Amino acid sequence: MDKKNRYIIGSSIVAIALLTLAPYFIPLYWMAFLFFCFIYLVLTEMWVLVAGFTGMVLLGIGGFVGIGAYSFVIFSTCLNWPLWPSLILSGIIGVIIALAVSSTIFRMRGAYFAMSTLVIANALFAWFSTWSYTGGGAGIVVNVKLPIAIVYHIALILAFASIIIVTFVVRSNLGLMLKAIGSDEDAALTVGVNTYTCKLYCFLIASFMISLAGAIYFLYPGFVTPDAAFSPIWLINTLTAASVGGWTNIGGAIIGVIFIITLQQFFYVNYPGLSMLINGIIIVVIFLISPRGLWPAIRSLIEKRLKRF
Amino acid sequence: MTNNLILKTEGLSKSFGGIKALDNVSVDVNKGEVIGIIGPNGSGKTTLFRLIMGIYRPDSGKIIFEGENLTGLPSYRVCQKGIALAHQIPKPFSRLTVMENLLVAALSGGRMTRKSAEEYCQTVLKLTGLYKVKDKLAGSLLPLELKRLEIARALASKPKLILLDEPAAGMREKDVDELLEIIKLINSEGVTVMLVEHRMEVVVKAVERLIALNRGTIVAQGPVKEVMNSKIVSEIYLGRRFREYVGAST
Amino acid sequence: MAPPEVILMGTFTGAIYGLIGIGLSLIFTGIRNMINLAHGHLAVLAAYLALTLSSNSMLDPLICALLVVPIVFALGAIIQYGAVNRLIYRSPTIPLILFAGIASIIENVALLVWHPDPRSLAPLAPYSLLTVSLLGVRLPLIYLVGFLISLGSMLILYTFLKHTDIGRAIRAASEDPEYAECLGVDTKKIYAYTFGIGGALAAIAGIMVGLIYLFVPSDGWPYTILSFGVIVLGGVGSMRGAFVGGVILGISQQLSAYYLGVAYQYFVGYILILAVLALRPQGIFGMRV
Ligand SMILES: Nc1ncnc2c1ncn2[C@@H]1O[C@H](COP(=O)(O)OP(=O)(O)O)[C@@H](O)[C@H]1O
Numbered sequence: 001m002d003k004k005n006r007y008i009i010g011s012s013i014v015a016i017a018l019l020t021l022a023p024y025f026i027p028l029y030w031m032a033f034l035f036f037c038f039i040y041l042v043l044t045e046m047w048v049l050v051a052g053f054t055g056m057v058l059l060g061i062g063g064f065v066g067i068g069a070y071s072f073v074i075f076s077t078c079l080n081w082p083l084w085p086s087l088i089l090s091g092i093i094g095v096i097i098a099l100a101v102s103s104t105i106f107r108m109r110g111a112y113f114a115m116s117t118l119v120i121a122n123a124l125f126a127w128f129s130t131w132s133y134t135g136g137g138a139g140i141v142v143n144v145k146l147p148i149a150i151v152y153h154i155a156l157i158l159a160f161a162s163i164i165i166v167t168f169v170v171r172s173n174l175g176l177m178l179k180a181i182g183s184d185e186d187a188a189l190t191v192g193v194n195t196y197t198c199k200l201y202c203f204l205i206a207s208f209m210i211s212l213a214g215a216i217y218f219l220y221p222g223f224v225t226p227d228a229a230f231s232p233i234w235l236i237n238t239l240t241a242a243s244v245g246g247w248t249n250i251g252g253a254i255i256g257v258i259f260i261i262t263l264q265q266f267f268y269v270n271y272p273g274l275s276m277l278i279n280g281i282i283i284v285v286i287f288l289i290s291p292r293g294l295w296p297a298i299r300s301l302i303e304k305r306l307k308r309f
Numbered sequence: 310m311t312n313n314l315i316l317k318t319e320g321l322s323k324s325f326g327g328i329k330a331l332d333n334v335s336v337d338v339n340k341g342e343v344i345g346i347i348g349p350n351g352s353g354k355t356t357l358f359r360l361i362m363g364i365y366r367p368d369s370g371k372i373i374f375e376g377e378n379l380t381g382l383p384s385y386r387v388c389q390k391g392i393a394l395a396h397q398i399p400k401p402f403s404r405l406t407v408m409e410n411l412l413v414a415a416l417s418g419g420r421m422t423r424k425s426a427e428e429y430c431q432t433v434l435k436l437t438g439l440y441k442v443k444d445k446l447a448g449s450l451l452p453l454e455l456k457r458l459e460i461a462r463a464l465a466s467k468p469k470l471i472l473l474d475e476p477a478a479g480m481r482e483k484d485v486d487e488l489l490e491i492i493k494l495i496n497s498e499g500v501t502v503m504l505v506e507h508r509m510e511v512v513v514k515a516v517e518r519l520i521a522l523n524r525g526t527i528v529a530q531g532p533v534k535e536v537m538n539s540k541i542v543s544e545i546y547l548g549r550r551f552r553e554y555v556g557a558s559t
Numbered sequence: 560m561a562p563p564e565v566i567l568m569g570t571f572t573g574a575i576y577g578l579i580g581i582g583l584s585l586i587f588t589g590i591r592n593m594i595n596l597a598h599g600h601l602a603v604l605a606a607y608l609a610l611t612l613s614s615n616s617m618l619d620p621l622i623c624a625l626l627v628v629p630i631v632f633a634l635g636a637i638i639q640y641g642a643v644n645r646l647i648y649r650s651p652t653i654p655l656i657l658f659a660g661i662a663s664i665i666e667n668v669a670l671l672v673w674h675p676d677p678r679s680l681a682p683l684a685p686y687s688l689l690t691v692s693l694l695g696v697r698l699p700l701i702y703l704v705g706f707l708i709s710l711g712s713m714l715i716l717y718t719f720l721k722h723t724d725i726g727r728a729i730r731a732a733s734e735d736p737e738y739a740e741c742l743g744v745d746t747k748k749i750y751a752y753t754f755g756i757g758g759a760l761a762a763i764a765g766i767m768v769g770l771i772y773l774f775v776p777s778d779g780w781p782y783t784i785l786s787f788g789v790i791v792l793g794g795v796g797s798m799r800g801a802f803v804g805g806v807i808l809g810i811s812q813q814l815s816a817y818y819l820g821v822a823y824q825y826f827v828g829y830i831l832i833l834a835v836l837a838l839r840p841q842g843i844f845g846m847r848v
Pocket residue numbers: 325328329330348349350351352353354355356357
């Protein structure tokens with residue numbers, strides 16, 4: 001166990017060092033590739049925390065991506081505020097939205113909860129499609145000039161932070177309560193768990209991180225439209241990454257994310273719709289053959305084989 | 310006298326649609342006693358426990374625990390006040406290990422550190438005979454182990470009053486004796502026990518006082534012998550089976 | 560005061576929303592509180608199938624519907640029988656993920672086959688240009704057709720649930736699946752019927768909407784949310800409630816389009832749904848059929 005931990009920490013340090021230096025020796029294409037991976041890693045880790053462990057199916061994940069993106073545009077471009085305050089504030093706006101809707105959506109459970117998050121995401125989408133201040137449906141340019149390497153590094157930090165946060169939360173007392181809630185919310189209540197507060201903490205953490213990821217993502221194309229910011233693709237990609245990596249698997253998320261981004265980049269030029277079609281098929285197939293996810297199934301298969309020898 | 314009361318319900322009523330599950334039920338529970346609740350299926354025993362625990366809200370009536378009115382509190386608050394419930398049908402956290410199941414209960418009030426909670430849970434696991442399986446996922450336990458886990462998890466929250474809803478259902482003689490031992494031990498630590506039980510042999514051995522429910526109302530209460538011999542109880546509930554039992558044992 | 564044709568058009572389109580909402584509601588109550596996240600996508604798929612069939616055969620879209628609706632019924636039954644039945648026993652949220660996958664499949668197949676630009680069934684139905692006079696108001700005939708077909712479908716569904724063996728079995732399985740099984744109901748088969756019928760209702764609604772408005776592959780999402788809104792407003796499991804919920808949504812859309820501009824019609828509808836969720840989660844009516 002100790003040895004395994006040391007191995008994990010060691011290889012993480014090497015990986016982070018390499019990723020930090022990467023912009024100075026890899027071509028732009030691969031930098032973009034890694035950048036997409038970082039953004040989706042944030043979403044997938046948050047999905048693992050909120051849906052995988054706690055059982056809150058956050059269908060409206062794209063709503064937080066979009067609100068982060070638009071908050072950032074408003075602060076940085078419309079109001080001309082400096083980069084860092086704008087960035088942090090866009091995360092905080094996500095948290096404020098989450099707080100504002102929490103008392104309504106936490107009264108609901110299961111599918112109703114899930115659907116109401118989707119309604120919220122779409123209400124935000126409909127709002128930003130009409131609001132002329134941010135250009136309505138045509139979108140708005142993000143007027144922030146940053147070297148691509150900096151954008152890359154911000155995303156790297158956020159991705160790394162999300163892994164650390166989810167790891168620590170899951171190991172903490174809060175994480176234990178969240179797992180209990182995910183297993184049986186009523187039973188958790190009767191053994192004294194304040195389920196409302198626990199779910200709220202979890203939801204706020206996720207809304208902050210996802211909104212930040214949304215803000216950072218749009219630094220790369222430099223242009224925000226409601227269609228892109230609130231797209232259902234955020235949800236489908238995250239679901240695919242989580243199915244591949246495992247619903248409660250913090251490390252597996254990395255594999256899931258690399259998988260979806262590879263797929264996306266492979267089909268991007270010729271058939272953009274095809275990668276989403278394949279994603280859909282993958283979600284369905286993995287769900288039917290291995291409901292807890294592909295990577296955990298592969299791992300236990302490998303471990304069984306190894307034991308036999 | 311009132312000092313000695315730990316729980317008092319005043320005129321509790323609860324209906325589900327047209328069914329009156331509980332009708333004007335007042336019980337007094339003394340500190341440190343083991344009190345039994347009997348009644349045929351559907352007489353409202355589980356409903357009474359769920360009302361006390363705050364899982365259901367009463368239509369009318371009050372629940373007073375240690376002089377404090379708990380009516381309307383959510384069940385996690387009730388639990389933190391010192392009442393714990395072992396459900397009739399076990400509701401384990403099946404994706405957590407047995408140890409984690411207990412830790413959730415022990416840590417949820419925020420009164421214990423992780424370390425002292427772990428130590429305490431280990432004691433509870435040993436007491437309930439679950440120590441061997443403490444690292445197994447609760448979802449993989451056998452039915453009888455699950456019944457024990459229900460009790461163990463209720464104990465892990467360090468209750469002053471524990472509500473046991475038919476803990477002996479489905480147990481064989483040997484397991485029942487072990488259960489009775491556990492109940493005695495819990496009680497000797499100063500925990501008050503309310504026990505819903507269907508099986509007479511268990512009730513007779515475990516409790517001092519009995520409350521008999523029928524169709525949501527109290528039909529008799531008092532010392533075990535008195536209640537069991539009362540005409541109304543043997544007629545409504547126990548019928549032939551009980552008389553056979555008493556005949557066999559005396 | 561809004562002109563009466565706005566109210567009337569809202570009522571007519573609202574009935575179509577009511578129909579698609581009843582489909583979602585039937586699946587929700589009939590199959591263990593499950594939400595069909597691909598519901599709107601089934602509606603859009605039906606519109607595209609009718610489009611292809613009608614433009615190739617030169618038959619009227621409404622006649623093509625006679626073939627398309629059974630196809631969607633079969634597709635729904637297969638999805639339920641082949642896939643969802645294996646998952647529902649674990650929790651009502653688990654199928655959501657599966658349906659998200661199915662929605663993505665339908666949407667992107669539609670994108671590849673029919674391309675992203677907006678389409679309409681109206682050019683294939685010459686009578687859609689006609690107008691009628693109703694209560695002193697002139698409005699396109701197609702709205703009235705949509706309204707009548709939706710009402711008719713609801714009546715047929717009501718009679719079916721009430722008076723046929725399968726209908727009774729569907730209701731029994733929705734009241735208490737375990738008990739129904741004890742009475743000899745094959746719940747898995749009944750679930751397949753339930754999902755198929757729910758999907759078929761979505762298909763009818765999708766074709767009707769396709770005759771009135773333009774549609775694109777990604778319209779499945781708003782359709783699903785509007786269907787959910789219908790059962791939020793009308794209360795789960797209530798056919799009358801769903802009808803009224805649909806009409807409220809339809810009128811609110813037409814009114815907001817009239818006063819605020821077309822762009823606001825979805826926003827107002829969504830806010831209405833959220834407001835009801837916040838204030839009256841049991842629905843405005845909260846009654847059962
Ligand atoms: N959640 C509920 N919904 C509807 N009826 C209920 C519910 N819980 C209990 N009941 C009804 O209340 C009555 C009492 O049930 P219960 O308290 O479980 O009895 P007991 O535990 O004594 O067998 C029964 O008629 C039962 O059907």
